[in-house]
Amino acid sequence: MTAIRSVVPADHGALDAVITAAFGQRDEADLVERLRRDGDVLFELAATHDDTVVGHILFSRLPIIRDDGSVIAAASLAPLCVRPDCQNQGIGADLIGAGMNECRKRCIPAVIVLGDPDYYQRFGFSAAAARPLAAPFSGPHFMAIEFDSGVLKDGGKVRYPAAFGLPG
Ligand SMILES: CC(C)(COP(=O)(O)OP(=O)(O)OC[C@H]1O[C@@H](n2cnc3c(N)ncnc32)[C@H](O)[C@@H]1OP(=O)(O)O)[C@@H](O)C(=O)NCCC(=O)NCCS
Numbered sequence: 557m558t559a560i561r562s563v564v565p566a567d568h569g570a571l572d573a574v575i576t577a578a579f580g581q582r583d584e585a586d587l588v589e590r591l592r593r594d595g596d597v598l599f600e601l602a603a604t605h606d607d608t609v610v611g612h613i614l615f616s617r618l619p620i621i622r623d624d625g626s627v628i629a630a631a632s633l634a635p636l637c638v639r640p641d642c643q644n645q646g647i648g649a650d651l652i653g654a655g656m657n658e659c660r661k662r663c664i665p666a667v668i669v670l671g672d673p674d675y676y677q678r679f680g681f682s683a684a685a686a687r688p689l690a691a692p693f694s695g696p697h698f699m700a701i702e703f704d705s706g707v708l709k710d711g712g713k714v715r716y717p718a719a720f721g722l723p724g
Contacts, residue, residue, distance in 0.1 A: 560604075561602060562600070562602075568592075572589075575635065587634070587719055587720065594719055596616045596718075596719060598615040598662070600615070601613050603650060611650075612636070612637055613651040615633055615655060615664075620708070623711075632667070633669040669699050672697070677699075680701045682700065683697075685708055689714050
């Protein structure tokens with residue numbers, strides 16, 4: 557049985573191994589460490605099987621600055637992963653579903669993701685919603701979902717946390 561719960565510091569070591577195994581490299585695990593260290597994590601969830609962590613999703617602060625200087629306090633979804641031997645069992649979908657619910661509870665107006673359109677479109681993300689934004693990314697892989705309908709339509713400048721190492 558898969559359960560989804562908040563990440564606690566005692567999970568960090570096991571999650572590091574899950575993230576590294578899922579991506580086949582350390583880059584994403586290092587990104588997670590930097591986001592935690594910088595205090596830019598909004599929340600993290602773990603998927604567990606019998607108390608063993610098998611999946612992870614992280615949401616970080618993603619301010620979007622409108623032309624009038626006001627700020628949309630959006631979230632970035634990254635990274636998402638499931639341990640290779642547990643993939644294709646719906647755990648990724650469960651993590652996204654639980655993450656979306658938590659974002660709604662926290663009144664986060666929009667979530668931005670860079671990922672495979674075929675996967676994220678299932679959950680309501682669209683490249684069209686992200687198109688008005690000025691960001692280091694564009695195209696079909698750069699997607700958004702609005703919980704506050706129309707909040708992204710007038711655009712704004714996306715400010716990724718320093719941990720991503722992107723131009724700001
Ligand atoms: C992407 C990932 C999190 C999906 O988790 P999962 O638990 O295997 O996914 P689910 O069981 O919820 O969904 C499986 C479905 O998604 C599809 N899918 C999985 N990864 C996909 C991808 N990268 N692109 C498109 N579709 C994908 C599968 O083909 C499957 O399709 P089906 O339902 O038509 O059979 C997992 O495969 C993973 O950890 N991959 C390596 C890390 C990664 O690439 N993370 C995404 C960063 S954006």
